[in-house]
Amino acid sequence: MNSYRADLHVHTVLSPCGDLEMSPANIVEAAARNNIDILGITDHNSTRHGALIKKLAKKKGIYVLCGAEVTTKEEIHCLTFFENNDKLVTFQKYLEEHLSDVKNKPEAFGYQVVLDENEMIVGHVDKLLVSALDQTIDEVEAAVHALGGLFIPAHIDRPSFSLFSQLGFVPAGLQADALELSKPATPEQMVKQFPGLKGYTFIRSSDAHHPMQLGSGITIFEMKRRSFAEIKKALQGVGGRRVSSKW
Amino acid sequence: MKALGLTVYSGEKGLDRRVSGGYVSDLLSDVMGNADEGQVWVTLQTHKNVMAIASLKDLAAVILVSGHKPDVNTAHQSEEEAIPVLGTHLSAFDVTGKMYELIKK
Numbered sequence: 001m002n003s004y005r006a007d008l009h010v011h012t013v014l015s016p017c018g019d020l021e022m023s024p025a026n027i028v029e030a031a032a033r034n035n036i037d038i039l040g041i042t043d044h045n046s047t048r049h050g051a052l053i054k055k056l057a058k059k060k061g062i063y064v065l066c067g068a069e070v071t072t073k074e075e076i077h078c079l080t081f082f083e084n085n086d087k088l089v090t091f092q093k094y095l096e097e098h099l100s101d102v103k104n105k106p107e108a109f110g111y112q113v114v115l116d117e118n119e120m121i122v123g124h125v126d127k128l129l130v131s132a133l134d135q136t137i138d139e140v141e142a143a144v145h146a147l148g149g150l151f152i153p154a155h156i157d158r159p160s161f162s163l164f165s166q167l168g169f170v171p172a173g174l175q176a177d178a179l180e181l182s183k184p185a186t187p188e189q190m191v192k193q194f195p196g197l198k199g200y201t202f203i204r205s206s207d208a209h210h211p212m213q214l215g216s217g218i219t220i221f222e223m224k225r226r227s228f229a230e231i232k233k234a235l236q237g238v239g240g241r242r243v244s245s246k247w
Numbered sequence: 248m249k250a251l252g253l254t255v256y257s258g259e260k261g262l263d264r265r266v267s268g269g270y271v272s273d274l275l276s277d278v279m280g281n282a283d284e285g286q287v288w289v290t291l292q293t294h295k296n297v298m299a300i301a302s303l304k305d306l307a308a309v310i311l312v313s314g315h316k317p318d319v320n321t322a323h324q325s326e327e328e329a330i331p332v333l334g335t336h337l338s339a340f341d342v343t344g345k346m347y348e349l350i351k352k
Binding site for chain 1: 274294296318
């Protein structure tokens, strides 16, 4: 088994709240500086910077999980990841179809720009990316899993936009591949306090909106190699693979 | 209920519950902490956790506003718990205002 450092929750400049410094090239630099082996790209309700960052990161030997941080109808943030570009593109269409039709007001929310590898602006997204989909958490989970993707409710213990804040507790039978914790509470403490969390795998990530924050939350993956299938198995704890974090 | 023109989606058996007041919130964590027994909960959340919290807090009923309808398993649990899920096309502001007037009388 090998050990890999992962930060699976990183925003780019495409997210209106993402700092202008969060260009694909800068993100890859920051990830390399922090010895990140596996990087998750999760803009709000968009996957559009994933492929470029994957390409740039490859040159630095960093494995990229492409996906998005989806806002469900209940306003719960959930991380989603997909195995290949075809699936990512299919999910991007789902996002565009279901995101509410509210226009971004850049002066209020920030710019939503798509960059190329030379940091030139090649597109703007008009719809406000921080608004919600018209899909329930169960519908989003089903759509992600239909594409063989990973579904991880984000910062579930945060007082806003989280499973706990919006729905009070983890719904019975929720099919999550893992749950992301934001507080410095250990999984053991969390399970003791909220017995409904028993049996879930926990990850920790940075939720970086600025290059300085990248790597401030790390999950260690112990598995054979870096691949989507191995990551899935590590989250399931299959065959001695596991994930852990310094809490 | 007639006075408010509400639709009964589920939990009809519980329509005779005594109403002590109301609570308006879309954050289930907030309702869990702050709603009181016998209150009618006005919300747009339709997830089944709504019923778990309504049952935990022993609420009189749930009113879904702005035309929202309960998820299938929400309606199912409402039947089991005999806590009605009601609906209106009115906004939370309008239905709450009407209800407040009724309760004041």
